[in-house]
Structures are given as structure tokens and as C-alpha cells.
Amino acid sequence: MKSNKFIATGVLLTAAALVLSGCQSGGRGAAPAETSTDAGTTETTEAPAAGGFEKGSVIGVALPDKTSENWVRAGAIFEEGLTEAGYKPSVQYASEGDAVASQQQQIEALITEGAKVIIVGAADGSQLGAPLEKAKAAGATVIAYDRLILNTDAVDYYVAFDNFKVGELQGQALLEGLEASGKPSPWNIELFSGSPDDNNAGVFFNGAMSVLQPKIDDGTLVVPSGQVDVAQTAIQDWTAENAQKRAETLLTGFYTDKDLNGVLSPNDNLARAIITAAEGAGKGIPVVTGQDSEEESLKWIIDGKQYQTINKSTPVLIDQVITMVDELQAGSEATVNDTEQYDNGVKVVPAYLIAPISVTQANIETAYADDPKLQEVIDGYKK
Numbered sequence: 001m002k003s004n005k006f007i008a009t010g011v012l013l014t015a016a017a018l019v020l021s022g023c024q025s026g027g028r029g030a031a032p033a034e035t036s037t038d039a040g041t042t043e044t045t046e047a048p049a050a051g052g053f054e055k056g057s058v059i060g061v062a063l064p065d066k067t068s069e070n071w072v073r074a075g076a077i078f079e080e081g082l083t084e085a086g087y088k089p090s091v092q093y094a095s096e097g098d099a100v101a102s103q104q105q106q107i108e109a110l111i112t113e114g115a116k117v118i119i120v121g122a123a124d125g126s127q128l129g130a131p132l133e134k135a136k137a138a139g140a141t142v143i144a145y146d147r148l149i150l151n152t153d154a155v156d157y158y159v160a161f162d163n164f165k166v167g168e169l170q171g172q173a174l175l176e177g178l179e180a181s182g183k184p185s186p187w188n189i190e191l192f193s194g195s196p197d198d199n200n201a202g203v204f205f206n207g208a209m210s211v212l213q214p215k216i217d218d219g220t221l222v223v224p225s226g227q228v229d230v231a232q233t234a235i236q237d238w239t240a241e242n243a244q245k246r247a248e249t250l251l252t253g254f255y256t257d258k259d260l261n262g263v264l265s266p267n268d269n270l271a272r273a274i275i276t277a278a279e280g281a282g283k284g285i286p287v288v289t290g291q292d293s294e295e296e297s298l299k300w301i302i303d304g305k306q307y308q309t310i311n312k313s314t315p316v317l318i319d320q321v322i323t324m325v326d327e328l329q330a331g332s333e334a335t336v337n338d339t340e341q342y343d344n345g346v347k348v349v350p351a352y353l354i355a356p357i358s359v360t361q362a363n364i365e366t367a368y369a370d371d372p373k374l375q376e377v378i379d380g381y382k383k
């Protein structure tokens, strides 16, 4: 299988070739995710747009507060990558405790700075309509990064890992981990989902439940708390504190006389909090899923404490965004590979989706070929 890096590079080359040859792929804009051309690369869409903008222009990046390591890394990688590509990056983070209002103000400031593209990792995807309308009126292109922006037509593109697939991989890993545990089914599990103001949270959960619900229905899995819908399982603000508290409450409320065999956790930060709660309750460590490949979780996977994570390589995702910025700069439409899945309530946002990779002890040594920094963490920690 091709690595994400290869796919991203392939897209860059394809896009560059199309720009150079003045070629259009006409009528194939609706290519589904992972559609390939003969050259093994994804399709580009539609005719070049009029315009483009100067190299050296300001490119705005508005990121949410730092609720996981990938957000922490994204700022520095955008800064470096956009500078190397010849732009003037202006990278902002929403303030903790005041994320929505501060991000709205930061977007307004980016418009004033004259940003030609505004890349937004939304603090709350449903609260950005007003500032983004202004960005569009000022002629900027708006790219939703990682999290979809909802209920506005003032968003041009969406770039992300395939979030539903992330959830499916988590659900599959949970089942595999339970099977591998050697304990007989039925298995007791609990379900956690992310923050309700993040559109991704529901998509991850639905992806996971597409795998887990049939196994709950046939009795292979049991959820002793009975808390099986996204509202009951949500962790406000994606904080470890809130996840640990909910895990402790579940353990004292429903597990005094039984084992907790597995937990669907939507990301690594919450996974470690859940594992900490289980250890604290003296219950033994359940099979716990995750996402983001946080450094501490990679070590916990090597140690056998956390079962799984997802490689959603931040450098690969940002590479793709910068490819799109280059296309827009040259006056083209940006490359997309999905024009169906991401309806934000007002429009279907053309998206570029990248395939996530599930990581367990079994493949951790080879799963980070696209991310030298994480490969180094693994190589440095291996026993």
C-alpha cells in the first residue's frame, strides 16, 4: 500500500502537471475518495478559476485550543511549510477558556492582515459563519482543516483524514483487541465520544458504532451502563479531566461486581485518562482505542497499556493543505477527492480526504514511515 506521504506527493505532482499543461479534468470533480487515475494519483477538479494571488501573500491559519498533540504540532508545521513554500504565514491559536470568541476575533484580524487563504481548525464549527462571511467578502478562500465548518456557505474546501473511517478502525480494533485478550465473550465495554461542539466527534462515533452496534445487538458486546448514544458518551472540550471523571463514575456505578473488558475512546488523550481511572480502581487495564499517535500513547502501546491509536499524520495533512494553497495561488481550483460526504447544513463542502492508519503493537514499527519525528520516538523507546 502507498504511504500517505506518497499520495500527497503524487497529488502535488499531478496538480503541477495539470497546471503546466493547462489541462482540465472536466466533469470528474465528483470522483469519490481513493479514485485513481492511470498514474495512480487522485483526480483534480474543474477549470482553473480566474485570479490567483501573489506568492509572498499572507496565509492565515486559525487553530483551536491545544486539546491534542496534533494541534500543538500543527502550528509549527504550518509556519515552516508555508514559509518554505514562499508565503507569509500568520498562525493563531484560540485561547483556552475563551476559544470561540478568540477564534472569531483572530479570523477578523487575519482578514485585516489581507490573508488570501484562511485555514481554520474550528474551535466550534457552528460559530464561525459571521467572520467567514467577511473573509469571503474580502476575497479570501476559506479551507476547513480537520474539522468541518457548519451552517455557512462561507467555506470553500475541507481537508481532513477520513473521520468516519477513523471511527470504523477504532471499532474494529476494539473487537480485535477483545478477541486477542483470550477472555470469552460476551465482553463488557463502555463508549466515549468527543466534545459535542466538534463536528468530528459524532462522525468518529458513528463510524465506530457502524462496527460495534451489530455486536451489541447480537450480544457479543454488553454495555453495562446502558449509555450508548453520542450525547450520553460525550466528553465536553475533549479534556482528560472530564474523561477520567466519567470513567471513574462508570467504574464505581456499574463495575463493582464485574470486569470492564474494553473501552471505545475517541482519542489518545482521553484513552490515557480512561486507563488511569481503570488502574486507580484496581480493575486491570481494558482494551482501549485511541487516535492521534500522541508520543505518550505510542509508548503505552509499546508497553501494552493502550491497545490502539490512529496515525493521522499532521505533516501529511498540512502538506496537502499547502498543495491546495499553491493551486489557489496559481489561479486554479484546489484538488478534491470527495464531493458528496461533507454536507455542512448549507452546502456539500468539496473535500480532500486522506486515509487514516490503525496502529497497534503489531505494526507500530512500520506505521510511521510518513512521520520521522514519531518514528524517532518509537525507535528511541523500543525495548
Ligand code: BGC
Pocket (backbone or CB within 6 Å): 066, 067, 068, 070, 071, 146, 147, 194, 198, 200, 201, 238, 266, 267, 268, 291, 292
Ligand atoms: C481531531 C482529533 C483530536 C480532537 C481533540 C478532533 O477534531 O480530529 O484528532 O483528537 O479533535 O483535539
